[in-house]
Amino acid sequence: MSRDTINVAKGVAWRQAHIFFTNPSFILPSLLFPLFFFTAFVGGLSRIREIPGFDFPLGYTAFQFVFVLLQSAAFSGVFTGFGIARDFESGFMRRLMLAAPDRIGNVIGYAIAGLIRWLSVITVVTGVAFAAQMKIAGDGVDLFGLYVLGFFLSIVGTLWSAGVAMRLRTQQAFPVMQMPVFILLFFAPVYVPLNLLQGWLHAVAKINPITPLLEEGRGLISGEPDKTLRAFAILAGLLLIFVVWATRGLRRAEAAG
């Protein structure tokens, strides 16, 4: 990676992070959504663990924490895409394209900003989870693995939404960025383990790439990871696909002027 690329990435990341931390209308939704998913699911649905066949050993708080961790990671990426679309509409992106010696640095900068956003959100959510007496059986390595899952999913989310934003270049593209991610996340075993899902949702969840990530995350937090290779292979595949997707989106934006 050239020095130019690094400089552009640093500049873009700093600007995005600054906008995020200094603007309540950006920081609050990012923080509130995962927190309220967590609170509502853990507080409202804790009796689900009494359903016959619910075999997760650490209780419902840890079960839902893993989902919220991955959900916040993916949505930090999506929210970063909103910022890219906004920059296109305001004309900032055209100026940035003209000024940046290496435009790939723009995408990397946005991805770093997405990570900063996610790390700040998940720090708060983790604090709340521990305050809610979440049980953990995994060791330090397992927990590190859990956060690494979220780390890479956040990058995947940013690359996806950056690709959309650079193709459509309008804030009206928000639902296009948001809906597929929402569908993928919620068509997985969110509320109960896969074996308790029934009907069409079970069939969809079985082939959903998010399902192994969730199951591996839940395995890591309970100290019994059994899908590590599969989960990280899926993440590597997603990263590869969306690097190409975002890079091609960048080329289209360049071509569009």
Next chain:
Amino acid sequence: MHAAVLQAATLGRRAVVRTVRQPANVVFPLIFPMLLLAVNSGGLKAETRLPGFPTDSFLAFALAVPFVQGALLATVNANVEFARDIQTGFLNRLALTPVRGIVLLLGQLGGLLTIALVQAVFYLAVALAFGVRLESGIGGGVLLLVLEAAIALAFASFGCWAALRTGSTEAVQGLFPVFFVFLFLSSMNIPRNLIETTWFRWVATANPVSYLIEAVRGLVIYHWRWETVGLGFAVAGGMCVIGFALATHALMGRLERT
């Protein structure tokens, strides 16, 4: 009086046409609640095995959520447009015409009501197509639409107040997470008597959205439970009174400033 009705109808029509011209504002409120319903009814079907769960169809149980969520989405979209009218100066120009303030509010809310009712009919049609049976029958279906109108008006009155008070589209959009919080901290996914976590049960009991959801749910899964339905109408009515009082006060302030 005739002139006031005509003015309100014209403004209401404008609100509807403006929404229809933005496909995202039409499609999203129709599809998103249905998607959430599909996810929840699939993912939480196992919940019906809990002792004391009131029905064996989670789809019927959860059908109340799209009704309330749809009203929320319609409210946010419509009031973002209302705030835009303030930002662009349309309201100021309107204030120079003989249109009275209250007519302006009624027109705005009439448009929103139309959209909310179209959504409600869509949700009901989808649910019936997927095998939900209204225990309260056709009369219950009609009352469901009336209740939906009351719920939409209740949220809309607060949305109008926010739009008039701030005159900012961003501020009105910021209401969505707030409304969403109320939805998630309610009895949307489980009956209140089955909520195990004490603090959550208290919050759900104090949350007015729980009563709106339970009233809609009451018409779907029970054979006429007047107490639940009446409570829902009372809460929606109370919210309307408070919301309209605030909105009217804010409108007077804004028209004075102009």
